[in-house]
Structures are given as C-alpha cells and as structure tokens.
Amino acid sequence: MKNRWFWGRLLSSIGVLAAVLVLNFILFRVMPGDAVSTIIDPNFSPEAKDRLRELYGLDKPLLEQFFLYIKQMLTFSFGLSFLSRKPVWDELLSRLPGTLFLMATSMFLSSALGIWLGIKAALNRGKLAERIVLRAGAVTASFPGFFVQLVLIMLLARTFPIFPLRGSVSIPQPVGTLSVTLDYLWHMALPVLSLTLMGFGGWALYVRNLMVKALGEDFVLMARARGLSENRVVYGHAFRTILPPILTILLMSVPGLVSGAVITESVFSLHGVGTFLLEAVSGHDYPSAGAAFYMLALITVISNLLADVVYGLVDPRVRVGGRDQ
Amino acid sequence: MRDILKRKSVIMLICIFFAGFLGPMLISGHPSDVTGAPFARPLWWNAKLPLSSEYVVGNSGVEINWEKLPPEIFALNGRITADPEKEVRIIWSTPVGEKTLDTLTGSDLYWINMDGRDMIFKQKLGLPLIGKSAEHLFPMSGRYSLRTEGAMETELSLSLSGGREGLLGTDQRGRDVLTLLIFGIRTSLIVGISATLIASLLGLGLGLATGYIGGLFDAFVMRIVDVLLSIPTLPIMMVLAGLWGKGLWQLVLILSIFSWMGTARSVRALVLTVRESPWVEGLRVLGAKRGYILRRHLVPEAAPILLANIALGVPGAILAEAGLAFLGLSDPRLISWGRMLHEAHSFGAFTEGAWWLLIPPGLGIVALCLIFMDIGRFLEEKIDPRLGSGKNA
Amino acid sequence: MLDIRDLTVRYHSMGRTTDAVNGISLRIDKGSFTGLVGESGSGKSTLMTALLGLLPPGTDVMGQILYKGADIIRMQESEMRDLRWKEISLVPQGAQNSFTPVMKIKRHIEEVLNVHSGKFGEDAEKEAARLLEDVGLDAGIKERYPHELSGGQKQRAAIALALACSPALLLADEPTTALDVIIQAEILELLSGLRKSKNLSIILVTHDLPLAAMVCDRLVVMKDGIIAETGTPSELVNDPRHPHTKDLVREMFWQRDKKNG
Numbered sequence: 001m002k003n004r005w006f007w008g009r010l011l012s013s014i015g016v017l018a019a020v021l022v023l024n025f026i027l028f029r030v031m032p033g034d035a036v037s038t039i040i041d042p043n044f045s046p047e048a049k050d051r052l053r054e055l056y057g058l059d060k061p062l063l064e065q066f067f068l069y070i071k072q073m074l075t076f077s078f079g080l081s082f083l084s085r086k087p088v089w090d091e092l093l094s095r096l097p098g099t100l101f102l103m104a105t106s107m108f109l110s111s112a113l114g115i116w117l118g119i120k121a122a123l124n125r126g127k128l129a130e131r132i133v134l135r136a137g138a139v140t141a142s143f144p145g146f147f148v149q150l151v152l153i154m155l156l157a158r159t160f161p162i163f164p165l166r167g168s169v170s171i172p173q174p175v176g177t178l179s180v181t182l183d184y185l186w187h188m189a190l191p192v193l194s195l196t197l198m199g200f201g202g203w204a205l206y207v208r209n210l211m212v213k214a215l216g217e218d219f220v221l222m223a224r225a226r227g228l229s230e231n232r233v234v235y236g237h238a239f240r241t242i243l244p245p246i247l248t249i250l251l252m253s254v255p256g257l258v259s260g261a262v263i264t265e266s267v268f269s270l271h272g273v274g275t276f277l278l279e280a281v282s283g284h285d286y287p288s289a290g291a292a293f294y295m296l297a298l299i300t301v302i303s304n305l306l307a308d309v310v311y312g313l314v315d316p317r318v319r320v321g322g323r324d325q
Numbered sequence: 326m327r328d329i330l331k332r333k334s335v336i337m338l339i340c341i342f343f344a345g346f347l348g349p350m351l352i353s354g355h356p357s358d359v360t361g362a363p364f365a366r367p368l369w370w371n372a373k374l375p376l377s378s379e380y381v382v383g384n385s386g387v388e389i390n391w392e393k394l395p396p397e398i399f400a401l402n403g404r405i406t407a408d409p410e411k412e413v414r415i416i417w418s419t420p421v422g423e424k425t426l427d428t429l430t431g432s433d434l435y436w437i438n439m440d441g442r443d444m445i446f447k448q449k450l451g452l453p454l455i456g457k458s459a460e461h462l463f464p465m466s467g468r469y470s471l472r473t474e475g476a477m478e479t480e481l482s483l484s485l486s487g488g489r490e491g492l493l494g495t496d497q498r499g500r501d502v503l504t505l506l507i508f509g510i511r512t513s514l515i516v517g518i519s520a521t522l523i524a525s526l527l528g529l530g531l532g533l534a535t536g537y538i539g540g541l542f543d544a545f546v547m548r549i550v551d552v553l554l555s556i557p558t559l560p561i562m563m564v565l566a567g568l569w570g571k572g573l574w575q576l577v578l579i580l581s582i583f584s585w586m587g588t589a590r591s592v593r594a595l596v597l598t599v600r601e602s603p604w605v606e607g608l609r610v611l612g613a614k615r616g617y618i619l620r621r622h623l624v625p626e627a628a629p630i631l632l633a634n635i636a637l638g639v640p641g642a643i644l645a646e647a648g649l650a651f652l653g654l655s656d657p658r659l660i661s662w663g664r665m666l667h668e669a670h671s672f673g674a675f676t677e678g679a680w681w682l683l684i685p686p687g688l689g690i691v692a693l694c695l696i697f698m699d700i701g702r703f704l705e706e707k708i709d710p711r712l713g714s715g716k717n718a
Numbered sequence: 719m720l721d722i723r724d725l726t727v728r729y730h731s732m733g734r735t736t737d738a739v740n741g742i743s744l745r746i747d748k749g750s751f752t753g754l755v756g757e758s759g760s761g762k763s764t765l766m767t768a769l770l771g772l773l774p775p776g777t778d779v780m781g782q783i784l785y786k787g788a789d790i791i792r793m794q795e796s797e798m799r800d801l802r803w804k805e806i807s808l809v810p811q812g813a814q815n816s817f818t819p820v821m822k823i824k825r826h827i828e829e830v831l832n833v834h835s836g837k838f839g840e841d842a843e844k845e846a847a848r849l850l851e852d853v854g855l856d857a858g859i860k861e862r863y864p865h866e867l868s869g870g871q872k873q874r875a876a877i878a879l880a881l882a883c884s885p886a887l888l889l890a891d892e893p894t895t896a897l898d899v900i901i902q903a904e905i906l907e908l909l910s911g912l913r914k915s916k917n918l919s920i921i922l923v924t925h926d927l928p929l930a931a932m933v934c935d936r937l938v939v940m941k942d943g944i945i946a947e948t949g950t951p952s953e954l955v956n957d958p959r960h961p962h963t964k965d966l967v968r969e970m971f972w973q974r975d976k977k978n979g
Contacts, residue, residue, distance in 0.1 A: 012551075019552040027564060144644050144694070146651050147687035150670065154683060158675055165675055218815035225770050225810070226830050226879075227802030236829075237818045244820070259559030259648075266652055267670065277560060278652055281567030289564060296560045304555060315820060316863045 005312060013305040020297040025069050028290035030062075078291035083283050088291045092273060096295070098168055099272040102188070102264060103257045103299075106195035111250065113196060114203020119239065121204065122211030133204045140201030145260055149194040149267045156190060163190045166269035191264045198260075199253075206249060210242040217241075244315035251307035258296050334699035341693070345510025356508045356660055359499040361490030362397030364677045367502075374488030382481035386472025395463035396485040399441035401426070403481035405473060409433050413475045420467030424450060437481060459485070494681040496665070497672040505660055506685050512661035513693055516573065517643035520580035524642075525635050528585035532592025533623060536600065543593075550586045558583050559648060566654040573659055576649065580642050588634045592627050599626055629708040636701030640694035647690050662686035719919060720746035720769075720887060725781035727764050727773065738764040740943035741781070746887070746921065751913055753930030753951075754923045755966065756940035762923045765940075766889050769806060771798040785887075804834045807880040809873070811892040811923075816876060817864035823850070823875050824860030827882050834883045849878040853908060870901040877908065884916065891923045906933050927966045928973075931955055939963050 060068070072078070078088035121133040157165045164170065164187050174183050214220065215238050223237045224230075262274030269275070273292055280288035329335055354360075361377055368376070375393040382403070407413045413435065415426040427449075429435050439446060441458040448454065452461050463469070473479045486499075493502035535543040565579045599605060599622075608618055649655055650663025651670070668674075669682035727739040739761040746752055756762045767773055769783065771790055783790040785805065790798070810816045817826060827846040831837040837845055847857040853874040859867065867875060873893055880888055890909060894902040910933050913920050924930050930937055931951035939946040939954070939962060946960040958964045 015548075016552050016555045020556065023556070027568065144647055144687070144690050146648065146666065147683075147690060150666065150683050150687065153675060154678070154680055158678055218810070218812070219818045221772065222808075222810055222816040223818065225772055225802060225808050226833075227799045227804065228829070228833060229799065232829075232833075237821075241818060241820050255555065255557045258557035262557075262559050262563070263648055263651070274560075277563060278654075281563050282653060284567070289567065293560050293564050296557050300555060300557050316822075316865075 006309065009305060009308045009312070013301055013308075016304075017298070017301050020294070020301065021070055021073055024073065024290055024294050024297075025066055027293075028286050029065065029069060073294055079287040081280070081288045082285040083279070083288065088288050091276060091288070092291060092295055095271055095273045095276050098270055099261055099265065099274060100299070102191060102195070102261045102270070102272065105188075105192050106199060106260070107250070107253065107257055109192065109196040110199025111203050111246075114200040115207045115246065117200065117204040118207025118209075119211055119234070121208040122215060123234065125212065130208070133208060137201035137205030137208075140198055143198065145194070145198050146263050146267050148198055149191070149264060152190055152194050153267070163187075168271040187268075187270075191268045191270065195260055195264060203249075207242070207246065210245060211238060214238040214242050244311055247307060247311040247314060251304055251311065254303040254307070255300050258300055262296075329700075329703065332699070332703060334696040334703075337692070338696050338700070341510060341696075342514065344507055345514055348507040349511070352504055352507065354504070356504045357498075357500060360501045360504075361495045361499050362486035362488065363495060363497050363499045364674075364679050364682075365397065365486070365488055365490035365495040365499070367492060367494045367681050368489050369492075370489065370494075370681075375485070376489050377487040378485050380471070380483040380485075382471055382473075382479060382483050384473075384476070384479050386470055386479075387483065388468065388470045390467075391463060391469050392466045394488065395457070395460045397457065397459060397488050398484075398486040399439075399459040399462050400484045400486070401437055401439040401471070401481055402484070403437050403479075405429070405435045405437060405476045405481070406433060406478040407435065407476045411475045413473060415473050416471070417462060418470045418472070419462065419464060420469070421464055424462070426450070493685050494679070496668060496679075496682055497674070502665075502681060502685060505665055506662070506689060508660045509662045509665060509686065509689070512573070512659060513643050513646065513690065516577055516580070516646045516661075517639045517693070517697075520577045520642040520646075521584065521635050521638040523577065523581040524584035524638060525588050525631055527581065528588025528634070529592055529624075529627060529631055531585065532589040533596055533627070535589070536593040536596025537623075546589075550589060553583065553586055558645070562645065562649060563652065563654060566649055571654060571656045573656060576646060576655060580645050584638055584641060588631065588638070591630050591634065595627055595630060596623060599623060629704065633701055633704040633708055636697050636704055639697040643690060643693055643697075662689050719748045719786060720744075721782075721784040722746075722765075723782040723784065725765075725768065725783060726779070727761075727768055728778035728780075730776060730778075737943050739768070742940075742943070742945045744938060744945065744948075746919060748886070748919055749913075749917055750936055751910070751920045751934045752922065753934035753937045754921055754940060755925065755927050755930050755937055757925050759942070760940040761943040762940050763811070763891060766808065766891050766921075766923060769889060770802055770808060771795075800834075803830055803880075803885060804883045805885055806887045806889065807883070807885040809876045809880045809888065809890045809893050811895065817872070819864055821863075822860065823862055823864065823867070826879055827860070830879070830882050845882075849882055850875065852881070852912070853878040854904070869897050870904070873897060873901075873905055874908070877905075877912070881912065881916065881918075886919060888918050888920045889923070890920060892925070893922070894924070894926075894929065902929070909933070927954075928970045931970075939966065 076089050078092070080086065081088050081091060084091065117133050117136075121130040124130050153163075153165065157163045168184065168187050169180075170183050170187070174180055215234070217238075219241075220233060220238050223233045228236075261272065262277065264270070265272040265274035266278060273295055277289060277292035277296065279285070280292055365377075366374060373394050375391075375396050377396075380387045380389065382401075401415070405413055405415075407429070409430070409432055411430070413429045415429075415437070417424045417426050426439065427437075441447075441462065444454060446452075447458050450458070450461075452458050471481075471483055473481075490499075491501040491503055493506065495501055496505065531546055535546045562579050562583065565582075566576065569575050569579070605618060605622065608622070646655070646661065647663030647666070650661045651667045653667050653671070655661060655664055657664070663686075665686040666683065669679065669686075674680075674682045722742060722744040724741050724743055725739055726737060726741050729736045729738055742761075742765075754762050754765070764773075768779065769790065771793065773779060779791050781791070785801070790801070793801070817823070821829075824843065824846045827849060828842040831842040831845055835845075843860075846860050850857055850859055855871060855874050855878065859871065859875065864872065877890075877893070888909075893909070894905055897905065906929070909920060909922070912918060922930055922934060927937075927939075931954070934951060936948065937951055937954050938948045939960065941960075941962045946962045947954065947958065954963055955967055955970070958967045
C-alpha cells in the first residue's frame with residue numbers, strides 16, 4: 001500500500017516536470033519567433049549558423065525539435081551561452097551550490113526558529129511571550145523582503161561595517177580551506193540572516209495555531225492521564241501529531257524559497273542561479289535563460305516530491321488507508 | 326459596510342490615492358527634472374551642509390560669506406561681452422588665495438558653461454581629478470568672491486548646489502526624491518489593483534465554470550492550477566518580463582496570469598457546496614436555468630470572497646511589481662518605487678550612505694501592503710458571520 | 719481503598735459558577751465492580767476527571783479524595799503522575815479520540831510500560847502483545863494505527879492500554895456507548911472477566927441503568943452533582959427510593975416492555 005501512494009506522487013511530479021518542459025520549449029524556442037536566434041548567436045557567420053542549424057536540428061519539423069529539446073534538457077546539454085560563449089551547464093554547475101546553500105539554510109533556520117517560537121507561544125497562552133510572537137508574525141509577513149535586506153546592508157555593512165557589502169567571496173580570495181569557508185560564511189551571514197528574519201514569523205504563527213488546537217484535543221488529555229511527563233505529552237504527542245501539516249507548509253514554501261533566493265542573490269550580488277537567470281534574461285541570452293529557469297523549476301519539483309515522500313513517512317494516515325466505523 | 330470608511334487603513338488609503346493622483350498635477354515640473362546635486366541629503370538632515378544657492382554675477386562681481394561645508398557642485402553660466410582685443414579673466418577669490426578660473430580673448434561675446442565636475446575644468450585649475458572640485462574651491466569658511474576683469478558686460482549666474490535639497494533629498498541624478506515618491510504612487514496602485522482585478526475575474530470565471538461544469542473540464546483546469554502553483558513564480562515572471570518586454574501593461578498581464586489560482590480554488594469550493602444545497606435544488610426543480618442560478622445566486626455568494634481575495638491579493642501584486650522593478654525588469658521610464666530601489670541599489674546609494682533613497686520607497690511599499698492586508702482581514706471578518714447566516718443549508 | 723469525602727467541584731466559566739459535583743461522599747472497596755449511573759450533567763465525568771487530578775486549572779475543589787490513605791486533591795503534580803496509570807487508569811469515553819493518531823497502538827502501550835513499569839525493548843513489546851491478546855485482540859493489531867481500527871477494536875485496545883501497568887483501580891467512562899449491542903456485551907464480559915483474573919476494582923460510568931445492573935455488584939445513582947441513591951442492583955431495581963432512581967427504573971421497564979412487544 002505504501003508503494004501505491006508513493007508511485008502516485010512520483011507520477012504527479014513527472015507530470016509537473018513534463019508541463020515545465022513543454023512550457024520551457026514554448027517560452028524559449030517557439031515564442032521568440034525565430035527558433036534559430038534562440039540557440040545560435042546572431043553574431044555568428046552564416047556558415048557557422050548553417051552548421052549549427054543542422055547540429056541543433058533546427059531545420060526539422062517542430063515536433064521533432066520538441067523531442068530533441070526534451071532529450072537535451074534531460075541530459076543537461078544546454079549549449080553555449082551567448083554572453084560568455086562558454087557551456088551553460090558549466091556555468092550553472094558552479095552556481096548551483098550557492099543557491100542551494102542559501103535556500104536550504106534559510107529554510108532550515110526560519111522553520112526551526114519559527115517552530116520553536118510557535119510552540120513556546122502555544123505553551124504560554126495569554127502571556128507576553130505569545131503576544132510578541134503573534135505581532136512579529138504578522139509584521140514580518142508583510143515586509144517586502146528585499147527592502148529588509150537593503151536596510152540590513154545599509155545598517156550592518158555600511159553604517160556599522162560588520163559585514164561585507166556584496167558578493168559571495170572576498171576579492172582576492174583567502175587561502176586555505178578554513179579561511180575560505182569562514183570568508184564564505186561571513187559573506188552569507190547577512191543574506192541568510194535576512195531570509196530567516198523574514199521567514200520565521202509566518203512559521204511561528206502557523207505552528208502556534210496548530211499547537212493550540214492539538215493541545216486541546218482529547219488524545220493529549222489522555223496522554224496526561226497516562227501519567228506521562230509534560231514534555232513527553234507536548235513534544236511526543238501533540239507536536240508529533242502536527243508534524244504532517246508542518247511538512248505540508250514546508251512543501252508549499254519551496255517555490256517561495258526559490259523566488260526569495262533569486263531576489264536575495266540580486267541584492268547581495270551573490271554568485272548563484274538567480275543572478276545567472278537575471279543576467280541571461282536581461283541580455284536575451286536564450287540558452288542560458290532557458291537552462292537557468294529549467295534548473296529552478298527542477299529544484300522546485302524535486303523538493304516538492306521529497307517533501308511529499310517525507311510527509312507520507314511521517315503521517316501514517318496518508319499512506320495507509322483507514323477503516324471506517 | 327459603512328464602518329469600513331472609519332477604519333484607519335482605509336482613511337490612509339484614500340489619502341494616498343489623493344496624493345498619488347492629484348499630487349502630480351499640483352507639483353510643478355517633471356519628476357525627471359534635476360533639482361539639485363546628486364545624492365543631496367534631505368533639508369532637515371545635517372544642518373552643516375549648505376543649501377543650494379544661486380548668485381547673480383554682474384559687472385561688479387559678487388561677494389559671498391560662506392559659513393558651512395563646501396557645496397556639491399560649482400557651476401557658472403552666462404555670457405560676457407568684451408573687447409576682442411582685451412583679455413578677460415574670471416577670478417575666484419577665497420580666504421586663502423585667488424584662482425583664475427578662465428582667461429578669454431579673441432571674441433566679443435563669450436558663452437560661459439563652467440561645471441566643477443568637468444575633468445577639463447579640474448585639470449585647468451590643477452585640482453585632483455578624483456573628488457569634488459567644489460571642496461577645493463571652498464577650503465574654509467570665510468569670504469569668497471567671484472568677479473571678472475577686463476569685460477564690458479558680465480551677465481553670469483553662479484549656482485552652488487548644496488548638500489541638502491528637498492524634503493527627501495535627491496537621487497543619483499539629482500532628481501527630487503519626494504517628487505519621485507509621489508509619482509510612484511500611481512504605478513504601485515495601478516499595477517497592484519488592476520493585476521489583482523484581472524486575476525480575480527479570471528479566478529471567478531474559472532472557479533464558477535469548473536465548479537458548475539465539473540467533469541473533465543474541471544479535472545483539466547485543476548491540473549493546470551497544480552502545475553502553475555508548482556512553478557516558481559518570480560523566475561517565470563522574470564522570464565516573461567524579459568522576453569515580452571517591460572511595459573506597464575505587460576507587467577500587469579504577467580502578474581495576473583500567476584495570481585488567479587487561489588481565487589479559482591476558493592470560488593470552485595464555494596460553488597461545489599452551494600450547488601448541492603437544498604435551495605439550489607429547489608430552484609432547479611422550479612425550472613430555473615443554469616445561467617440564472619449562476620448570475621442571481623452564485624455570483625452574489627461569491628462576491629464577498631472575491632472582495633477579500635482582492636484586498637489580500639493586492640499586496641502580492643504590489644510586491645511582485647516592486648520585485649521585478651528592483652531586478653531591473655520594468656520600464657526605466659516608468660517611475661515606480663521598485664525602480665527607485667533598483668537605482669538606489671545599482672547606482673551607489675550604499676557607498677554614499679544615501680538612506681533617503683531606500684527608506685521612503687521601501688516604507689511606501691510596506692505601508693500599502695499593510696493597508697490592503699488590513700482591509701482584507703476586515704472583509705474576511707465580515708464574511709465569516711455572513712456565511713453562518715447565509716442561505717446554505 | 720478509595721474514600722471520597724464531601725467532594726465539591728466548582729467550575730467558573732464566563733462569569734457563572736457551577737457546582738458540577740456537590741458534596742458527595744462515596745467509598746469504593748477493593749475488588750468491587752461499582753456502577754456510577756447518571757445522565758449527562760450529573761457530574762459523573764467530572765468525578766472521573768477529579769480522580770485522575772486532571773481538572774482544568776481554575777477549578778475549585780473542596781473536600782477529600784483519599785486513595786489508600788493519601789489525599790489526591792492535595793498531591794503535587796509529580797506525585798500525581800506516579801499515581802496515574804500505575805494505580806488508577808481510565809478507559810475514556812469515546813475511545814476514538816484517546817489515541818494519538820500518529821502513533822502505533824503498540825507504541826502507546828510500550829510508552830506507559832517504559833515510563834511506569836520500567837520495561838523496555840523486547841520485554842515491552844512482548845508485554846504489549848500479551849495485553850492485546852488478553853482483551854481478545856489479534857496481536858497484529860499492535861502494528862496498526864488508531865484510525866485503522868474499528869470502534870470495538872479501539873475500545874478493547876483502550877482497555878488493554880488501561881491495564882498495561884496493572885492498576886488497582888480502573889475507571890471505565892461509558893465504554894460501550896456508540897458500539898452495537900453484541901460488542902457492548904462482549905466488552906462488559908471482558909471487563910467482568912478481567913476484574914476477576916487481575917483482582918481489579920472497576921468503576922463503570924454509564925447512563926444506562928440496565929447495563930450497569932447486569933454486571934456491577936453495586937450501583938451509585940448520581941443526579942445534578944449529588945448522589946441520589948446507592949445499593950445493590952437488585953435493591954435499586956426492585957425497591958428504588960429516590961425519585962430519580964424510580965424514574966430510571968420505570969424507564970428501564972418501559973424499554974423492556976417495548977422490546978418484548
């Protein structure tokens with residue numbers, strides 16, 4: 001039974017991926033009109049263009065081109081960038097870790113902080129702690145992220161020069177693994193800090209509501225009746241039960257994380273997939289733009305699938321059918 | 326519904342509306358006019374910085390008592406008529422000495438266009454090429470004078486752009502920030518509201534259609550909703566903005582395409598519950614046509630949900646527009662708060678420490694978002710009791 | 719074993735004060751099967767909650783509840799925790815909601831064994847299987863999640879869970895409501911049998927007088943927070959004194975006559 005549910009989710013993800021591929025094809029090959037100009041730099045000589053035309057199969061009918069395109073996307077052969085004349089895949093590969101790091105750390109930190117605060121608020125109903133958390137949650141939800149980041153830069157990188165103004169690494173780069181790591185972390189501190197600050201509020205609010213509801217349920221009272229310690233009741237029973245919806249929100253936050261990472265990379269001039277996409281889009285570099293977008297969509301689809309799987313592992317009600325009264 | 330007008334956020338919104346649409350008419354001049362030095366501070370900041378001043382330089386020259394810090398720009402414009410045989414000199418006198426700004430012969434009319442930022446000007450006077458020449462022309466507080474020697478008629482104007490200008494300072498081009506801020510209101514409001522309206526109408530239509538028609542159509546549209554929700558929004562909007570062009574209405578369209586899904590889902594859920602309710606059954610039994618039921622009953626039921634969704638959707642649209650503008654993907658000629666932040670970010674506001682370029686547009690965006698979210702919450706509260714007393718069985 | 723002296727439980731809610739239990743005194747002997755009969759609002763559930771020390775904060779409790787000599791009301795929370803499940807356990811009303819949805823049945827049992835009986839790992843698992851068999855459930859149930867069980871199975875599992883730490887006193891709060899008649903009988907038989915085999919004292923809380931009369935050796939009738947009458951089933955049925963008891967008995971016969979046509 002577990003398998004059936006899992007394959008269902010996998011199929012669904014493949015469906016979304018297929019839709020993304022079609023969308024990519026339409027956006028980056030069909031829509032710009034001349035499919036040629038989307039792969040072949042207009043500045044190439046006519047002979048080079050003809051050869052490349054053959055190579056990329058642009059003289060073939062649209063449907064064949066589509067399948068060729070899918071093959072290219074699935075094998076990550078993205079061609080050459082117009083702007084740099086280098087293989088797009090190499091460029092993307094160098095930028096992927098930065099973007100993933102940003103997304104992963106901010107997701108982890110903001111959810112961890114938010115969950116912890118949410119639980120604390122639920123356990124301290126009516127007291128100051130809860131009120132602060134509720135306020136913080138409402139406020140951070142409405143601030144445009146990049147504004148907060150700009151203000152942080154102004155405050156912590158210029159007025160009080162604690163952090164660097166921009167970039168992922170210092171120039172010139174320091175020597176030695178430890179120095180490089182520390183330098184990188186120092187550069188990533190403000191971006192991650194800002195994303196965490198903006199993200200934790202929503203989490204805290206949501207978790208607080210979930211916990212308050214869970215703590216009022218019968219099974220929590222029963223857990224207490226069984227003489228279990230308060231900690232065990234709160235974390236082992238109440239919190240354990242609200243884990244599935246928490247994971248749902250984790251899943252739903254991924255597209256937002258991607259967008260957040262793109263903006264953050266722009267604000268801090270980080271070396272990531274987001275800035276790559278921006279440069280490509282601004283410079284009409286179709287191969288790069290298509291590849292970057294595809295990668296971001298891929299990250300989204302994969303994280304969604306992963307979150308789905310973890311959700312199923314955590315909530316037995318989803319993967320094992322129930323028996324009705 | 327009358328008490329909505331008493332709510333603080335609505336009052337503020339109305340004020341902003343007025344400022345945004347009447348303001349531009351009342352402001353003389355164009356927002357892209359240069360009104361002062363680049364990165365000038367707000368008037369009320371750091372009184373040691375001088376205000377901008379202009380002096381008429383006539384035949385007898387002009388004398389200035391300078392007490393503050395040096396100005397930002399030193400500019401001299403006008404004309405001098407003279408005897409072509411004679412040599413004309415323009416002399417700038419400072420407490421520590423005199424400088425000849427220019428020596429002219431051979432014509433009977435000289436047009437003067439001196440700008441202290443000019444490299445040639447700096448070179449001629451032996452001033453360092455990097456840095457503000459005005460600082461070297463005003464070494465300390467004291468008496469300064471500008472005069473011409475050997476001219477017949479001197480009609481010059483000396484303008485000293487101050488370090489303080491306007492209520493909110495100036496941007497990297499010298500444009501008044503307050504003016505830009507007011508002109509930017511329109512963009513945020515128009516984009517935010519129209520994008521959300523279109524998205525809501527789209528969502529309403531599709532929600533009603535899928536809820537009522539059901540079947541394969543419903544499944545198909547819901548699949549599309551799922552896919553659209555799985556695509557990261559900002560990247561796709563970036564791509565579309567880059568490929569389709571950066572105009573205002575393209576932006577509105579792009580924003581609408583990716584915001585209708587939530588409304589569609591809510592409306593569809595509503596239609597599904599109402600459809601099965603006894604009173605709709607009754608209507609059908611009485612022979613009411615589908616269109617009639619849709620128009621007279623479903624749409625009014627959906628209206629409050631729609632209103633709340635709109636109020637809550639506008640902040641999203643405003644933020645999205647600001648985000649795209651910040652990334653540089655909006656029309657450069659269009660004044661928007663996001664664009665102001667983009668220029669602040671890309672053109673050196675940080676190096677200058679020009680916080681007045683960041684805070685006003687940013688706070689403006691925040692204010693609008695908070696206002697609409699408050700309105701949305703208010704409408705949601707209004708809806709809830711209504712559903713309870715509604716016609717649903 | 720259990721001596722309730724002049725117990726009053728007062729709730730404060732929305733500006734009003736209610737005495738859910740008003741000055742009741744009751745003695746429960748070891749090994750007895752007492753039926754607490756009353757309608758909703760009679761105070762019986764409140765009494766059960768008070769016995770476990772789980773009344774909501776802000777509730778006034780007056781009087782004494784002496785369990786084996788110690789006053790439960792004046793106990794610290796940590797002492798209370800030791801008492802719960804090891805001495806007094808509960809089969810709750812509506813066992814449907816008493817299990818934590820994301821935990822397997824066996825985990826529920828193993829947990830109390832870990833905390834109260836010092837049994838871990840394989841020992842605990844074996845014990846859990848044995849407990850489930852004792853209540854007539856297949857040992858495979860232990861791997862199931864609460865939502866996979868039928869109503870009757872959940873009730874049995876709740877009983878197994880309640881007996882896990884070999885308590886001296888079992889409180890069964892409406893254990894048969896919402897179950898069909900055959901299962902009701904089975905559950906009651908189970909409780910009776912277990913009482914004998916484990917030398918358990920049971921308080922059965924119910925609104926159903928005939929049901930209690932069938933299995934209990936003593937009945938206590940409650941109404942509006944006070945004890946209306948106590949006695950053996952035959953005493954109460956044949957010779958009810960209190961008007962409320964009379965009503966209940968009359969109702970019982972009327973139902974029986976209705977069934978017999």
